[in-house]
Amino acid sequence: MSTKKNIRQGTGGGAGMGYRGGKGKPGYPVPQNLKSNISVVDEIVEDLIGKLASSGIVAKSESGDMKDSQADFFDLVKKNKNEYVNEGGLAVKGDRVEKKNVLPTIEQFKKQILSKIDHTSANPIGSTGKKSSSGDLDIAFDTSLSFDGVVSKIKSFGLEHKANKGLGVVSVKFPQYDESGSEIGKFAQIDLMMGPKEWIEFSYYAPSEGESQYGGLHSRGLFIAIMNGAAGHRVSPAKGLFKADADEKNKSYIQDPNKAVELINQNSKEKWIIDDLNKPFEKIWEKSLKSFDKQQLKSIRDYFVEFMKRNKQSVPKELGENVWDSQDVKILSGAKEVS
Numbered sequence: 001m002s003t004k005k006n007i008r009q010g011t012g013g014g015a016g017m018g019y020r021g022g023k024g025k026p027g028y029p030v031p032q033n034l035k036s037n038i039s040v041v042d043e044i045v046e047d048l049i050g051k052l053a054s055s056g057i058v059a060k061s062e063s064g065d066m067k068d069s070q071a072d073f074f075d076l077v078k079k080n081k082n083e084y085v086n087e088g089g090l091a092v093k094g095d096r097v098e099k100k101n102v103l104p105t106i107e108q109f110k111k112q113i114l115s116k117i118d119h120t121s122a123n124p125i126g127s128t129g130k131k132s133s134s135g136d137l138d139i140a141f142d143t144s145l146s147f148d149g150v151v152s153k154i155k156s157f158g159l160e161h162k163a164n165k166g167l168g169v170v171s172v173k174f175p176q177y178d179e180s181g182s183e184i185g186k187f188a189q190i191d192l193m194m195g196p197k198e199w200i201e202f203s204y205y206a207p208s209e210g211e212s213q214y215g216g217l218h219s220r221g222l223f224i225a226i227m228n229g230a231a232g233h234r235v236s237p238a239k240g241l242f243k244a245d246a247d248e249k250n251k252s253y254i255q256d257p258n259k260a261v262e263l264i265n266q267n268s269k270e271k272w273i274i275d276d277l278n279k280p281f282e283k284i285w286e287k288s289l290k291s292f293d294k295q296q297l298k299s300i301r302d303y304f305v306e307f308m309k310r311n312k313q314s315v316p317k318e319l320g321e322n323v324w325d326s327q328d329v330k331i332l333s334g335a336k337e338v339s
Contacts, residue, residue, distance in 0.1 A: 212280030
């Protein structure tokens with residue numbers, strides 16, 4: 001029995017935006033902003049497996065699975081816990097941030113911290129500043145520095161932080177500020193999402209408050225389902241698009257949102273533009289019904305339903321429209337069962 005398989009079966013999904021999964025399976029989400037109590041995600045497992053293989057502790061079979069000592073695997077996890085668990089499993093503890101304090105807090109963070117770290121851009125993304133209050137503040141951070149280089153800089157400022165290299169996210173605890181530039185006695189969790197500006201901003205899109213009854217998770221979950229069910233590609237929010245059938249050695253990532261549109265248009269009856277994907281779930285699904293045939297829609301829906309179940313989210317009622325004959329998908333996450 002492979003160690004790799006055992007680890008993956010023990011890793012659960014949470015409510016979030018990190019998308020990974022085995023070949024042929026929906027990419028299960030790793031929690032956005034690292035809110036779920038998981039300590040090992042797929043990309044971290046891959047890194048540890050590489051260390052094990054290079055150290056000679058275990059060997060890979062021809063199929064790529066691991067052989068031999070499961071205990072040795074966990075020993076290696078423990079030895080690397082400072083890098084992989086303490087800095088990767090849990091978010092820092094912050095208070096909710098009222099909308100009026102979001103931009104002042106981000107501006108102070110830029111002035112005090114980010115101005116001292118080489119970067120090209122740093123912009124709020126997702127639902128940050130779009131709702132009456134935010135649980136955390138997400139910033140797309142485009143920098144020439146390596147992930148470890150950014151973490152080293154954050155450490156030098158003495159700020160409490162957690163880092164997850166697999167997701168390309170550094171969570172930092174930082175004081176909240178009001179519009180006068182004064183601290184208000186509360187802290188914010190600020191998440192630096194590292195990667196190319198255009199891709200990260202696109203990947204973490206979320207509708208504004210009142211724009212949709214669903215959040216960014218639904219919108220981006222449907223985009224991921226479309227890429228998998230109609231365009232033959234899977235999605236990593238930090239790294240980009242990659243072919244669904246690509247093996248690890250030959251996997252290459254596309255980090256241009258416009259390329260995603262091109263791939264969709266190769267398999268769609270309707271023409272898509274980038275703005276069609278930067279919309280709430282309802283709008284994307286409405287266009288999907290006009291764009292894809294029955295089999296494509298079934299693949300998209302199956303993938304999306306599984307995505308929602310893994311996130312413990314209810315499935316939107318819009319998916320109940322009778323556009324296919326299949327009755328093999330049961331919705332178990334809060335919505336009525338549909339055929």
